[in-house]
Amino acid sequence: MSGPASQRDGAVRPSVSFELFPPRTDAAAIALGRTIDRLAEVDPAFISVTYGAGGSTRDRSLTVLKYLLEHTDVEPMAHLTCVGSSYGEANALVRQFLDAGITSFLALRGDPPEGADPDAGIGDIETAAELVQLIHRVNEEREPFGQAQVPGAPDARRITSDRRTARVAVAAFPNGHPRSRTPQQDIDTLLAKEAAGSNLAITQLFWDAADYFDLVDRARAAGVTMPILPGIMPVTVPARLARLTELTGVEPPLELAMGFELEPSRHAQIELGVEFAARLVEQVLDGGAPGVHLYTFNHHEAVLAVLERVGLGIAQSTERNHQEP
Numbered sequence: 001m002s003g004p005a006s007q008r009d010g011a012v013r014p015s016v017s018f019e020l021f022p023p024r025t026d027a028a029a030i031a032l033g034r035t036i037d038r039l040a041e042v043d044p045a046f047i048s049v050t051y052g053a054g055g056s057t058r059d060r061s062l063t064v065l066k067y068l069l070e071h072t073d074v075e076p077m078a079h080l081t082c083v084g085s086s087y088g089e090a091n092a093l094v095r096q097f098l099d100a101g102i103t104s105f106l107a108l109r110g111d112p113p114e115g116a117d118p119d120a121g122i123g124d125i126e127t128a129a130e131l132v133q134l135i136h137r138v139n140e141e142r143e144p145f146g147q148a149q150v151p152g153a154p155d156a157r158r159i160t161s162d163r164r165t166a167r168v169a170v171a172a173f174p175n176g177h178p179r180s181r182t183p184q185q186d187i188d189t190l191l192a193k194e195a196a197g198s199n200l201a202i203t204q205l206f207w208d209a210a211d212y213f214d215l216v217d218r219a220r221a222a223g224v225t226m227p228i229l230p231g232i233m234p235v236t237v238p239a240r241l242a243r244l245t246e247l248t249g250v251e252p253p254l255e256l257a258m259g260f261e262l263e264p265s266r267h268a269q270i271e272l273g274v275e276f277a278a279r280l281v282e283q284v285l286d287g288g289a290p291g292v293h294l295y296t297f298n299h300h301e302a303v304l305a306v307l308e309r310v311g312l313g314i315a316q317s318t319e320r321n322h323q324e325p
């Protein structure tokens with residue numbers, strides 16, 4: 001992929017960011033520490049950490065976010081879901097994360113548990129847009145004015161006019177949300193999330209760059225102005241492809257599905273997945289995407305190989321100014 005990568009030799013580097021999930025075991029936690037250290041080397045704009053619907057991973061998510069805060073220079077972004085919470089619970093949750101020093105969020109509705117009674121209601125906060133508003137409200141209540149360090153007096157603070165504002169991202173769906181009735185409903189929802197105060201959208205993974213561009217065009221035509229970061233996952237394990245199809249409802253590309261069948265060697269499968277993702281990254285960046293958000297599945301090797309292939313790897317990350325997503 002030497003040709004397209006050279007188009008990114010300009011002064012501004014597109015933003016790169018990653019998604020992790022909280023580890024389930026001590027061994028996985030140790031491996032994740034190493035992965036985070038490697039990912040931090042490409043100087044990502046942020047690393048986001050998923051949150052189990054209903055709060056099932058709250059403490060583990062927070063531990064990973066604090067690790068990012070304390071051991072790296074990377075901005076940690078906390079996914080938060082609101083499904084099933086009361087106002088009081090959601091308020092306390094947002095405050096807990098802000099108190100821990102987290103100021104970037106990915107506000108999500110989340111999914112009700114499988115088999116939940118559809119008539120039972122899904123809590124006080126029913127949409128991601130309402131959670132966006134709540135995050136801003138709690139942030140403002142917690143810090144009603146800006147504070148800055150007084151030079152030479154480490155314990156003193158002065159009041160400033162700029163309060164720390166949170167980065168509040170939301171989800172977007174290039175292939176439509178599985179429960180959406182019409183494509184327009186997805187765009188209306190995105191517009192509502194921006195009106196509620198979100199300043200970044202991150203997409204669900206997709207396989208065809210045309211689907212991402214179509215979403216961006218329709219969102220812009222409807223008046224959405226926030227950046228829309230394409231979410232891309234290098235899939236190098238055949239079983240994961242089947243699982244992703246179940247989760248997203250989007251059929252995988254034949255090139256990958258058949259390629260995995262025809263290439264039994266692990267090396268060839270990894271090469272196939274990395275090459276496919278690298279081509280998708282090239283296409284979205286060449287078409288004007290502000291950056292890429294890579295789903296890591298808690299492994300650094302594949303995402304770093306993709307970035308290396310498109311000229312955004314570790315060696316290239318120190319050389320240029322970075323674009324904000």
Ligand code: FAD
Pocket residue numbers: 049050051052053079080081106107108109110111126127128129171172177179180181185186187189202203204205231
């Ligand atoms: P909303 O913006 O409120 O709605 C999304 C879309 O679904 C809209 O089009 C809306 O109209 C439609 N819709 C929603 N509910 C219904 C309904 N009942 N009937 C009909 N249409 C409906 N989930 C987690 O649990 N934890 C995570 O960490 C997590 N991270 C994610 C990260 C990204 C980048 C993405 C794309 C998704 C993530 N999810 C996560 C999944 C997300 O919680 C689900 O997709 C959820 O169903 C919708 O959340 P939302 O924030 O998009 O909801």
